[in-house]
Amino acid sequence: MPSSDDEADRIPLSARPEWSDVRPVPQDDGPNPVAPIAYRDEFRETMDYFRAVYLADERSRRAIDLTTEVIGMNPGNYTVWHFRRVVLESLNADLLDERDFLDRMTMRNAKNYQIWHHRRWLAEKLGPEVANKELEFTKNILALDAKNYHAWSHRQWVLQSLGGWENELDYCCMLLEDDIFNNSAWNQRYFVITRSPLLGGLLAMRDSEVGYTTEAILANPQNESPWRYLRGLYKGDTSQLISDNRVSELCLKVLKTGNSYQFALSLLLDLLCYGFQPSEELRAVVEALRNSEQEDTVSSNLAATVCLILEITDPMRLNYWVWRRNNLPSQVC
Amino acid sequence: MGGLEEEKHARYIVSVEKKKDDFEALLIEHLRMNGAYWGLTTLDLLNKIGAIDVDEVVSWVMECQDKDCGGFAGNLGHDPHLLYTLSAVQVLAIVDRIDVLDIGKVSDYVAGLQNDDGSFSGDMWGETDTRFSYCAICCLSLLGRLSKINVEKAVNYIVSCKNLDGGFGSAPGGESHAGQIFCCVGALAITGSLHHVDRDLLGWWLCERQCKDGGLNGRPEKLADVCYSWWVLSSLIMIDRVHWIDKEKLTRFILNCQDKDNGGISDRPDNAVDVFHTYFGVAGLSLMEYPGLKSIDPAYALPVDVLLSSHVPSSYH
Numbered sequence: 210m211p212s213s214d215d216e217a218d219r220i221p222l223s224a225r226p227e228w229s230d231v232r233p234v235p236q237d238d239g240p241n242p243v244a245p246i247a248y249r250d251e252f253r254e255t256m257d258y259f260r261a262v263y264l265a266d267e268r269s270r271r272a273i274d275l276t277t278e279v280i281g282m283n284p285g286n287y288t289v290w291h292f293r294r295v296v297l298e299s300l301n302a303d304l305l306d307e308r309d310f311l312d313r314m315t316m317r318n319a320k321n322y323q324i325w326h327h328r329r330w331l332a333e334k335l336g337p338e339v340a341n342k343e344l345e346f347t348k349n350i351l352a353l354d355a356k357n358y359h360a361w362s363h364r365q366w367v368l369q370s371l372g373g374w375e376n377e378l379d380y381c382c383m384l385l386e387d388d389i390f391n392n393s394a395w396n397q398r399y400f401v402i403t404r405s406p407l408l409g410g411l412l413a414m415r416d417s418e419v420g421y422t423t424e425a426i427l428a429n430p431q432n433e434s435p436w437r438y439l440r441g442l443y444k445g446d447t448s449q450l451i452s453d454n455r456v457s458e459l460c461l462k463v464l465k466t467g468n469s470y471q472f473a474l475s476l477l478l479d480l481l482c483y484g485f486q487p488s489e490e491l492r493a494v495v496e497a498l499r500n501s502e503q504e505d506t507v508s509s510n511l512a513a514t515v516c517l518i519l520e521i522t523d524p525m526r527l528n529y530w531v532w533r534r535n536n537l538p539s540q541v542c
Numbered sequence: 543m544g545g546l547e548e549e550k551h552a553r554y555i556v557s558v559e560k561k562k563d564d565f566e567a568l569l570i571e572h573l574r575m576n577g578a579y580w581g582l583t584t585l586d587l588l589n590k591i592g593a594i595d596v597d598e599v600v601s602w603v604m605e606c607q608d609k610d611c612g613g614f615a616g617n618l619g620h621d622p623h624l625l626y627t628l629s630a631v632q633v634l635a636i637v638d639r640i641d642v643l644d645i646g647k648v649s650d651y652v653a654g655l656q657n658d659d660g661s662f663s664g665d666m667w668g669e670t671d672t673r674f675s676y677c678a679i680c681c682l683s684l685l686g687r688l689s690k691i692n693v694e695k696a697v698n699y700i701v702s703c704k705n706l707d708g709g710f711g712s713a714p715g716g717e718s719h720a721g722q723i724f725c726c727v728g729a730l731a732i733t734g735s736l737h738h739v740d741r742d743l744l745g746w747w748l749c750e751r752q753c754k755d756g757g758l759n760g761r762p763e764k765l766a767d768v769c770y771s772w773w774v775l776s777s778l779i780m781i782d783r784v785h786w787i788d789k790e791k792l793t794r795f796i797l798n799c800q801d802k803d804n805g806g807i808s809d810r811p812d813n814a815v816d817v818f819h820t821y822f823g824v825a826g827l828s829l830m831e832y833p834g835l836k837s838i839d840p841a842y843a844l845p846v847d848v849l850l851s852s853h854v855p856s857s858y859h
Contacts (some may be wrong), residue, residue: 236619260619286572288621291667326669356761358712358719365715392762396717399706404715433750433762441706526749529786 219251222258227271233257234264252282263292268299277310284318290327304335312346319350325359329366340371348380355384356393365400374405389425395434399441415442423459431469436476451485464494467501471523474498474515478533481512481541512541546827547800548834551820552590554805555581558817559594573616575606579629580821582636586845587828587836596637603630604642612647613665623665624655628677631684632844635852640685649687652678660695671712672703676725680842683732684854697735700726708743720751720760720773731780731841745783748774756791757810767809768799768819771826776840779829789830796823 222228235257259279262272276293279286297307308331315324332343347364350357368374378401384394402414419442425435439459443450450456457480463473477495481487487495492511499514508514516534520527559581578599585591606615606626613622614630627648634640655663655678662674675696682688702714703726709718710726723744730736751758751774757766758774771792778784798811799819806815807823825843828835836845842854 283572286620287616287623287665288572288619291621291665294667322669326667329669330667356764358717362712362716365713369715390763393717396705396711396715400715437707437747444706525752525754525788525791526786527788529746529749532786 221251222254222275228258231258231261234260236260255279255282259289259292263288268296270300272296273300273302280314284314284321284324287323290323294327294330304331307331308335308339308342315346315350316353319354319357320359322359325363328363332363332367332371337371340367340373343367343371344373351384355388355391358393361393361397364397369404374401374407377401377405378408385425389429390432390434392434395438399438411442411444418442419453419455423455426459426472427462429469430463430466430473431471433472436472440476440479447483451480451483456480457485457487457491461488461491461494464491464498467498470498471519474519478512478515478519481515482538484540485542487511487542510537510541512537544797544802546797546824546832546834547802547805548588548590550802550805551800551807551824552585552588552593552805554801554815555584555817555820556593571617572620573626575603575614575616575626575629575633577817578603579632579636580817582633583838583844584817584821584824586636586848587824587838589834589836591636594637596639599633599637600639600642603633606630607648612644612651614648621665622651624652624662624674624677624681625664627652628681631681632842635684635844635848638848638851640852643685645685645687649682649685649690652681653687653690656691656696660692660697660699662696672700672710672722672729673712673725675700676729679729679732684842684852686854688733693733697730697733697738700729701738704738704740707747708740708745709747717761718747720748720758720770720777723748723777724773727777727780728841728843736781739781741781741783745778745781745786748778748783749786752787752792755795756788757795758787758792765810766795768796768807768826769809769822771796772822772829772843775826775829776843779840784829793827793830793832796826799823 222233233254255275255278259275262275273293273296276289276296279289280293297304311324311328311331315328318324332339344364344367347360347367350360368377378398381394381398381401384391385398388394402408402418403411408414419439422435422439422442426432426439439456440450443453456476460473460477460480464470464477477491495511495514495518498518508517513534516530519530520534523530582591582594582599585593603614605618607613607630608615608622611622613624614627615622616626631640631643631648634643655665655674657663657670661670662678663670664674678691679688679696682690700710703710703712703716703722705711705718707718709723711717711719712722716722727736727739730738750762751760751770753759753766755766757768758770759766760770760773775784778787796807799808799813800806800823801808801815807820808815809819824835825838828838829840831837836847838844839846839849842849
């Protein structure tokens, strides 16, 4: 059976005995085509045979093989995938073979919606015993592109529908060790600590996660993701956020370095707006930053000073910081 | 640096619409309905829609409709899908020919794709994604048939996809992504449900998407891309926070992605142009009120005057 992988050896369908009984159906451009559609010959011929088989609703092994050829040439065509599923179901085909085919296709087209949807259909049919295999597969895809949205969506679906949560937090740790800036891995981490049936939920995980996150921030204070993650750990509980000393001390430590402190100032601003009472040391550090950035301004409170510094150091978002300064709560420190 | 090459972009779009003989055209054949929407909207924003034969467009669009279920396919002979059904309705709205539709039939098809949890599938095979929530809600609103779905459930599903950063993903727990945020915020805007959005938190996340080169990215630590000029900007406008980014720098970034010789806009400077990015670049400039362009509605992704003549209440203006 020739495949689209070795194009040089490809025999046209019209020259293959097993297809001699089929009359290909050309693309119908309708009575008033906007423009006639001209196809590359090989692709056109394959599509003509596909149309014939599809219209005849021929549910056969060769129909599956034909969809394999079409998909190899254009994996984005919904209709071809739909028909393939219909035939696979009718023939009660071996779905593990189908998975092997899909593994190869996905490696070459890792951002194709149809391929991933087909994969979910397949995994759903194969059931919970393939959970680990599916997790392993997405791991291989994420090893090539750790931010592939399709792979992450599939992975989350597998965990929730088929299971396999046991090593997921370790997996997040491993990815973040590779690239601590990987926002997808931070998102997955939050997904695990809030949804895994094995870990006890956000409240049970908060303490250890704050430790992990503050370390990540101290190593790279310019990294947006862990700062947002840290806020997420206190979701809906601002009183805990402002009373946990580790949070304000983290801000202080980063500010003291005098570098990459934009997110630290931003979190400090939120703390102040929530009613946090800053220490003298924290005030002094912020004042020192202001003096180095902007000597003439006088502001009424620490929160306004924080905004002023951000207005200077983050000019692209000047209007945001001005808005924050103009909308500070009346009781803010 | 010069301004927007309106004439060249219009010529580029028309030439792509006509050119169907190369392999690239073949590969996007199945999503030609989307291409028609991108191309026609761009021409309309450029005030160049006159270059198109409306009757030909309408007749081709209607040929793509599945007469049994009422949905539209990406091209002749393909299967219907929600993505192409929205594009078909948008294209007909642009050429002011919604009247050719059997509105009951099309809206039944769309409404039939709602799932028990309020989400929407893209077609009968059940792929679910907040993109499809947007497609369904936008489409039904344009047809004046939102009452055919359970709007409350649809809204609750979208809200269940909200993340700690204020953004939205493709499913509950999915990473925030500017494209998905547009879909979710757009659907919430159309259904009058923006009170579910934490505007200040999301607005800050969205304005953090502006990179040093002035362009916008779709997720932290990703490269800027012209398409996010649409996804991010439209979302910022819908939540009334667009003044938080540096519009001048973004305008320069988009203009730098033009092919000044042959027309068209690319994803980032010096890359190859395509219709998709030409649309997003022009639409982004329209959102920033670039002189000479029609204004576009941030939720319906259609020129505002098209909505007015279709009697659809604009989502923002």
